[in-house]
Amino acid sequence: MTFDLLMAAAEAAAGAPTRLNPVKLFLDADIVVQVVMVGLILASVWTWTIIVSFLLRMGRVNRQCDGYERDFWEAENFDAFQRERRRGEVPIGKVAGAGLAEYKRNAAGHVDPEGARQRVALAMNSSVGEESDKLSNRLNFLATVGSVAPFVGLFGTVWGIMNSFFQIGQQQNSSLAVVAPGISEALFATAIGLFAAIPAVIAYNRFSHRVNGFEARLQRFADKLHAALTLQLEQR
Numbered sequence: 001m002t003f004d005l006l007m008a009a010a011e012a013a014a015g016a017p018t019r020l021n022p023v024k025l026f027l028d029a030d031i032v033v034q035v036v037m038v039g040l041i042l043a044s045v046w047t048w049t050i051i052v053s054f055l056l057r058m059g060r061v062n063r064q065c066d067g068y069e070r071d072f073w074e075a076e077n078f079d080a081f082q083r084e085r086r087r088g089e090v091p092i093g094k095v096a097g098a099g100l101a102e103y104k105r106n107a108a109g110h111v112d113p114e115g116a117r118q119r120v121a122l123a124m125n126s127s128v129g130e131e132s133d134k135l136s137n138r139l140n141f142l143a144t145v146g147s148v149a150p151f152v153g154l155f156g157t158v159w160g161i162m163n164s165f166f167q168i169g170q171q172q173n174s175s176l177a178v179v180a181p182g183i184s185e186a187l188f189a190t191a192i193g194l195f196a197a198i199p200a201v202i203a204y205n206r207f208s209h210r211v212n213g214f215e216a217r218l219q220r221f222a223d224k225l226h227a228a229l230t231l232q233l234e235q236r
Contacts, residue, residue: 029185030163036156036189043145044196050138051203058210061135065092069221072096078228079104091131091214095222098127103229117230124222132215139207146201153193160186 029037068090075081079100082093102123106116164183 025185025188029188030160033156033160033163033185033189036152036159037192040149040153040156040189040192040196043149044192044199047142047145047196047200047203050142051199054138054203054207058135058207058214061091061214064090065217068093078225091135092218092221094131095124095127095218096225099124099222099225099229103233107233113233116233117226120229121222121226124226125219128215128218128222131218132211135214136208136211139204139211142200142204142207146197146204149193149197149200150190151193153190153196156189156193157186160189 069092072078072081072092078096082097082100099120102120103116106119161183164186
């Protein structure tokens with residue numbers, strides 16, 4: 001009899017899982033917890049899509065701006081350079097185009113030089129803001145995921161724990177074997193929420209810093225071009 005009990009215990013131990021199985025935790029979870037998990041997984045996939053696309057876009061934009069700015073300051077005539085090598089997709093080229101267009105409008109007539117300088121500066125500053133906004137238009141999603149995902153995961157956890165306590169009442173059994181699976185599935189929702197939130201927060205902080213640095217670069221270029229155009233206005 002004792003030998004039979006030992007064999008049964010050994011077989012039960014051999015059949016028990018030795019590690020967490022995420023797929024099994026998902027499949028065994030309550031439908032509400034499953035919906036929470038799917039939503040968090042989709043948010044995580046979209047977060048990583050934004051991260052990769054932003055890195056690629058930022059690298060491409062920086063290379064384009066490097067080449068444009070180098071050739072622009074080497075040109076003898078800014079307006080001729082803008083016409084011959086127009087690069088509408090380059091942010092720094094759009095800033096230069098806005099400034100040169102406003103300069104030509106004011107230089108064509110007899111206007112107040114001080115007012116002309118202010119209008120040229122406003123045109124370029126507006127273009128700098130527009131280009132910075134375009135570059136950061138999807139970063140708000142990262143901030144949203146970073147702040148909301150842990151609470152969504154926590155909601156799934158709370159719901160799963162409530163369901164576990166409901167099972168205790170239904171089965172009239174408070175043993176750990178009854179509540180442990182449900183609690184594991186519930187806590188898995190929080191883990192997925194953190195998995196989605198942590199990269200989103202890190203990426204948002206890092207990318208916001210890079211966007212601010214890029215905006216400062218555009219502003220420095222605008223200031224240099226404004227100084228050059230102001231000098232031309234004064235020499236007229």
